[in-house]
Amino acid sequence: MKKLLLIEGNGVAGEDLIDAAREHGAEVHVATHQDLYEKYRPELIAKTAGVVLTDFSAPEAAVAQLAGYCADTGISGVICGWEFLSPVATKLAAAAGLPGNDPARADACRNKRLMSLAFEEYGVPAPATLVVDSLDSALDRIAERGFAFPLVVKPAENAGSVGVTVVEAADGLAAAFRLATSQPMEIPHRIALETTVVIQEYVEGREFSVETIVFEGKFHHLAVTEKFTTTGATRAEIGHTTPADLDPADRDALVGAAEQALVALGFHNGVAHAEIKLTPGGRAKVIEVGARPPGDHILKLVRHATGVSEARAYVQVALGEEPTVDGDRSAAAAIRFLAPDRAGTVRRIGPVPDSPAVLASTWYVGVGDQVDHALDNATRLGFVMLTAATAAEVNALADEIVHAVQVEIG
Incomplete structure (x- = not known):
């Protein structure tokens, strides 16, 4: 064995x-x-x-x-x-x-400073980026590079949208810088995180991820997933739909950009989760790539939508075996996270309406719990996962069910 x-x-x-x-x-x-x-x-x-x-x-x-x-x-x-x-x-x-x-x-697959250097070296389409270690240097470098607001300010080594701010003007930089440097250690493994700050141009457009298995340098793109986030200064992820509702040209642009990024980061055998934005003009820009399975139960979405077990394919590749990447179905699956619209005490929550489309639902909090506003992915209240025949259908069902869930925070 x-x-x-x-x-x-x-x-x-x-x-x-x-x-x-x-x-x-x-x-x-x-x-x-x-x-x-x-x-x-x-x-x-x-x-x-x-x-x-x-x-x-x-x-x-x-x-x-x-x-x-x-x-x-x-x-x-x-x-x-x-x-x-x-x-x-x-x-x-x-x-x-x-x-x-x-x-x-390997470190460039986690550290966004190193990742940006790899992207630049290999010509990967990505947002213009600069890296700073103080607020004063940030102001100087932004002026020097001629960056225009809005800008995205983020920590070099955190995850889950933690410490990320979309800054609309220079007077918002100080608060964004404090947030980006506020968590210098990952818990519970006590891993020290680099405290440099990454500043990027803000890319307008829809956001996606490409889920890929790599075996002996060959890319198997299992799915393109659409990502939904909150708006405003902070961008918590509030949902995913697999497969994304895309025309072939846009899908090709996303997959092509993902492949360029994976080459730049030295992927040869493993799994990859590439987060990419697609501009209104159809240009793909790689935001970041992870050398790990997707989070937020996207593994389950891929399996329900395509019949492919991304988890099993990853296991096969790690064992040196040809991965099973051919699916046996063509459907769509989605997950939506319930996010608080304010900080306070949960007064009422749920239930999720009965529907044959619902695959699973979970609450992370209960009545009486204290919650924060939707600052990052750690502030979610719960989720509902569902399936339908097409992306358009599952998106409509997801909107309907989420709007029907009663959440009261006082």
């Missing part, structure tokens, strides 16, 4: 990956941090054959420790279930002689 090491199984995609590996006949081992392992659900632990507790705050030592574990245990492949640990997974696969991506460019 082949053995697979999952680098952190407690994320949104963790159980999907574990289940896919087990269905494929692989034995699953998990590397995690002691503090997080204490929060693992018993049924999740029961699905694993082994657990190695690792201090990810020291990445080089973590790679060395896990390489020893791979050798001692006979691990056949390495996969990643937590965005912040994708560089560890890539470097570990290389150290253990297992399928993976280019370890020299």
